[in-house]
Amino acid sequence: MRILISGFGTVGQGFAEVMILRKDFFKERYGEEVTIVCAMDSSSYVSDQSGLSPNELLKRKLETGKVGTQGYQDPVKVMDSVEYDLLIEVSPTDIKTGGAGLKNIRHALESGKDVITVNKGPLALKFCELIAIARKNNCKFRFEGSVGGAMPIINLCRESLVGENIYSIRGILNGTCNFILSKMDNGQSFEQALKEAQQMGYAEADPANDIEGYDSACKVVILANSIFKRNVSFSDVSITGITSITSEAISLAASHNMVIRLIGEMSGDKLEVAPRLVPKGHPLSITGTLNAAQVVTDLAGPITISGKGAGRTETASAILSDLVSIMDDRKERGGKCQNL
Amino acid sequence: MMVNAQLYVKDLPGRLVESLEPISLVNGNIVGVVHDREQIVNQRICIDVTFEIKGTPELDQLKDIWKKKDVLIAKIGSVYKTFTMEYMLVGKFKASFVESVIDEASTMMTFECVDVTFSSQNASSTRTAMISAELISESDLKKFDAFLMDTCKKSGIVYIRGL
Numbered sequence: 119m120r121i122l123i124s125g126f127g128t129v130g131q132g133f134a135e136v137m138i139l140r141k142d143f144f145k146e147r148y149g150e151e152v153t154i155v156c157a158m159d160s161s162s163y164v165s166d167q168s169g170l171s172p173n174e175l176l177k178r179k180l181e182t183g184k185v186g187t188q189g190y191q192d193p194v195k196v197m198d199s200v201e202y203d204l205l206i207e208v209s210p211t212d213i214k215t216g217g218a219g220l221k222n223i224r225h226a227l228e229s230g231k232d233v234i235t236v237n238k239g240p241l242a243l244k245f246c247e248l249i250a251i252a253r254k255n256n257c258k259f260r261f262e263g264s265v266g267g268a269m270p271i272i273n274l275c276r277e278s279l280v281g282e283n284i285y286s287i288r289g290i291l292n293g294t295c296n297f298i299l300s301k302m303d304n305g306q307s308f309e310q311a312l313k314e315a316q317q318m319g320y321a322e323a324d325p326a327n328d329i330e331g332y333d334s335a336c337k338v339v340i341l342a343n344s345i346f347k348r349n350v351s352f353s354d355v356s357i358t359g360i361t362s363i364t365s366e367a368i369s370l371a372a373s374h375n376m377v378i379r380l381i382g383e384m385s386g387d388k389l390e391v392a393p394r395l396v397p398k399g400h401p402l403s404i405t406g407t408l409n410a411a412q413v414v415t416d417l418a419g420p421i422t423i424s425g426k427g428a429g430r431t432e433t434a435s436a437i438l439s440d441l442v443s444i445m446d447d448r449k450e451r452g453g454k455c456q457n458l
Numbered sequence: 459m460m461v462n463a464q465l466y467v468k469d470l471p472g473r474l475v476e477s478l479e480p481i482s483l484v485n486g487n488i489v490g491v492v493h494d495r496e497q498i499v500n501q502r503i504c505i506d507v508t509f510e511i512k513g514t515p516e517l518d519q520l521k522d523i524w525k526k527k528d529v530l531i532a533k534i535g536s537v538y539k540t541f542t543m544e545y546m547l548v549g550k551f552k553a554s555f556v557e558s559v560i561d562e563a564s565t566m567m568t569f570e571c572v573d574v575t576f577s578s579q580n581a582s583s584t585r586t587a588m589i590s591a592e593l594i595s596e597s598d599l600k601k602f603d604a605f606l607m608d609t610c611k612k613s614g615i616v617y618i619r620g621l
Contacts, residue, residue, distance in 0.1 A: 364586065370588050371588070
């Protein structure tokens, strides 16, 4: 299996580390090595058909700030210059246009390559189009890490719960907001809690994407399209962020034995991100940066999962699970897989 | 129909079972029983029982049996399922705003009860109200939900609802 990594930031580097940790695993399970034949970041790339050392890639990125030795203008030209089987697209999310990620995914699928991504932008904007291209070209397209990081919500619903009627999913899909609201539970103001989140690296310098609910809304779209087979995009989601949540609101909720959490909810006819009152002790009343989701099904009833919603290794673990799934499928079929 | 009854029986061994057995005799289904030994009136203890029963003829039959067995019926009535939801409003509004919203909603849907709590802020700053609404049907709850959301949106008030 030859891999092309597009994006070598936190998640890309996390995946390279996981490749080092799981080198023997692939050899034992599939009798073949998984090699990185090309790695790109925003301004450079490096390729070698015989395989690149993940250690070398990490070392160069750390020392020079770049993963590659050569510059490039057009990522598509780089992709066309390399023979690879699978694209791992982990470049930064651009929710307005889909950015380079959308271009790269589209090109890889059109070229008949399998794709794994955690990039929410292309999925929130062009989900159905990308699925259609993947189907047309008989490619596998997986994106477990795009929602909930290490929390396996998509694969749980699409594989383990495949025989169930899923009525709804609601969950905490943004760890930054949950961190801020948890801090407010302990008496901090919104501004203080946000500042602490920024100092700890949970929130960006411009936190709008998280606190206005946009990040959660992207995940709602991905879940709605992939699990409820809807054809919706970011603009279809009703979004309310947490910027209006006051300390008084938190205190009043606490006096009624409740907490306020930013909940993403989707079903056959609902797409919403909004702060909600959650009873203390409820599975969705979790604190800190954790993500959690409750899936309501007809036979199994409610099923709740939680896990780390972000982080280098955690998100890389979701990519690993997608990679294993694709390789299992190839092994079973003795070649290319048929389904998405 | 679902029925709740408060019964008083003599504080003697076997009287609890004796008072509950007739419910099964009329094909009733006991949903819950509270045997309150601390509530003793005239040497009788209180039994609060909730049960499902087919209809009024069966209930009348049950009452006759209880009478013959010296089981006193202190209170009896049908109970029904209600639907509760908590809402929080955050913004610049007066207490009278919430009252008028509830009053208007009452003309469109049936409330079992409404409880409103306010944060202790002065009128000039942001106020927070917690509304616990109990309605008699799921459709009424949905109507109230939509009405409250719409009203808050029009008034620029942040609306947060329960799960």
